Amino acid sequence: MTHYIAAYDTESAECLSACRKIVQIHRKFEIPGTFFITGKTLEANPNEYRDLLDDPLFEVASHTYSHQMLRDHPFCGPSAPADQRRNEIILGKAAVERVFERPCVGLRPGCGFEDGFKKASDVLQCLMEAGLQYVSSILWGRDYSLPAPLNQPFTYADDGFPTLWELPGHGWHENLLKNHNCWGARRITLWPPEFPEAVPPTFITKPEDEFAINRVFIEKSALENLCFVSLIWHPWSLAAFDPEMRMLELTFAYVRETGLKSCTYADLCQHASKELAG
């Protein structure tokens, strides 16, 4: 059975109003979701986020404290120094736990990386010391291309951390499909492409275009009976493109129709620890 996870990198002032609409759609479909939120975003509106997301339907996890890079990234910049990396991990997790009064078990680093935290033993050590159970840090394809392929869960056993899970993200960073970062044209797709049907010829303009791309990944994950699929979404960018969240309605309806099992990243981590370990 393939799991489907709706997940949101929640990281700017515009995310709060966007999350209100997103939460409505989740409740309508009774589909769970994971909100990776930065400490700073949460601290700016703690009561509002608590009212909105303190719901058994949702997991709140960390998107670091302030979105500083935890390793070098070719588009997003060099790694922060070691003490700052540590603060990003520890303070980001603490902010979630302070506001929601429940454990924060996962972290998605700002921007994500091609190889996640493979061979980044100082970061892995810090994640373990912080008590995190999973990271969602592989968010790019080969050679830092997009869309990110359907990478599946694994542990960092090869790096000496057999209980820490990597639960990647898939497809496009949807903000880049819409030029919402104003990066313009970039050398960002792979050739030959692994998902030619998910590489549009230009920036997309309609929620239906976005859904058509989402469908490629959801359909493939179900056909191949993969463990899970989760697309990389940002509330601020979803709302700027599609204030009514038509894309979410189309995607959630399709997830239903396809018979995938909706869950959160924390649920997937539990599942993986039980079923896939060893």
Ligand SMILES: [Zn+2]
């Ligand atoms: Zn982010």
